[in-house]
Amino acid sequence: MNLHLLVPALFWPDAGLPDIYRDLSLPALENLIAKCSSDDDESEGLEAWLCGAFGVAKQQDWPVAPLALLVDGAEDIKAGNDYWIRADPVHLHIERDQIVLADSRVFRMSLQEAEALTSVLNQHFAASNQELVFLPLRPDRWYMRVTKTPAAKTHLLSEVANRGINELLPFGVNQTFWRGLFNEIQMLLHSHPLNQSREAHGEPVINSTWFWGGGVMPESPSSPYTSIWSNNVLARSLALASRTDHIPLPPSAAMWQQSAASGHHLVVLDALYGKAQYADAYGWRESLKELERSWFAPLWAMSRQGLFDRITLIALGECKSKNFTARRVDLRKFWRRPKPISIYAR
Structure with a gap:
């Protein structure tokens, strides 16, 4: 099974506020990222990423x-x-x-x-x-x-x-x-x-x-995914346009695992997005803690059990996205020690 995990605003957009990560306990997320190779991409935002993933070209606007x-x-x-x-x-x-x-x-x-x-x-x-x-x-x-x-x-x-x-x-x-x-x-x-x-x-x-x-309606969007798991309207629309299975986002990775079959899955976790846009630092921290409990911790456990052939986490920012990817063999590299999440946010 391959998993793409799209997480807009995983890192706080204001680099001038490093204290926002203080006392955040995120062992599962930090362990998962530590096993990954990473690269950066330019970012035009969530809508642009979704359109690009489905082969939808920008017109005068993203359609x-x-x-x-x-x-x-x-x-x-x-x-x-x-x-x-x-x-x-x-x-x-x-x-x-x-x-x-x-x-x-x-x-x-x-x-x-x-x-x-x-x-x-x-x-x-x-x-x-x-x-x-x-x-x-x-x-x-x-x-x-x-x-x-x-x-x-x-x-x-x-x-x-x-x-x-x-x-x-x-x-x-x-x-x-x-x-x-x-x-x-x-x-x-x-x-x-x-x-x-x-x-x-x-x-x-x-x-x-x-x-x-x-x-205007783009012609024949194509999907690289078997299933789309999201509450985002555009993600659901692209799934319909490309005739890809769409399922509302479950409240936890454990519930997702019960329904997810083999294939290539896109999961959109956008709970942090609005909090970051409206500079709600407390709400962003609390939402990240909840993602750690309900998603990152179970996914890290599944990774250690060898469930994924490849897992990719896309931390989508305002101007740049950080892409973290691990294959099954990477998840066994014990010498890759976890680092505080603030290190990756710099």
Whole structure:
């Protein structure tokens, strides 16, 4: 059995905070990594890695929107040959001298609220004869089919979360249209009664949408894996597109082992990702401790039992990924002694 373990934000992104690793007990992870050979790759983020793994080329954007329609789309909503783009609801707020974006991980919203907000947008753009229709297929995942509108070049929502947006707005030859649309939507949503109610109840207002992940459906994504284990929407979408088995992520490696047959498996452990993006150091440490208990410790035990022909751990960072790989024979090299995890994070 071969296992690819994809772990975004395994290392804390701020190298200037070395104390974050202090008193972290991670013997299984450190032992496993010690047996591995390692190399570094440039990284464009989780979405780029997943697309690359399935042979999906970047268009103007990574085509997340048409792929995700495989999961989110209704029977009468298919990507077809159309250009689709995500227009996800976000909360913008001012910090110091910049506008900072928060995505749906920091607010709750019902489908009824999403429909109320997009109804206002759709009415406005229909009245102005612009062929723009917002589809709230999930409360936190909105889509827009683009026909006559010029395609956009955008930054992934994951790149923008908890950051100032001034330098991250749509760019390229069509940026004037998309930036103007972004500002127009803010004005429409700002005074919506729903947002006034949310503000009165101390909830973040939904005062904009973030355009990202535009493209047309790629042709025939291919999978190097037998099975995909993940709660990530894009990973599930790519599994569907490539006709690969997809299974929701079990809570532990022990439960995964009960269902995993021979083959080549991709397991996506993204519990650390949001904590790192929002600079939640305590939450990141606690999540890493839980991964040690529920995943790394059982996987290390399985490795010592010779279960894996090859195990690869991809520690995906913002600009660089560290790839750790061990074959069955490497796992018996007792002279490779474990080192503190902070050594690898440098």
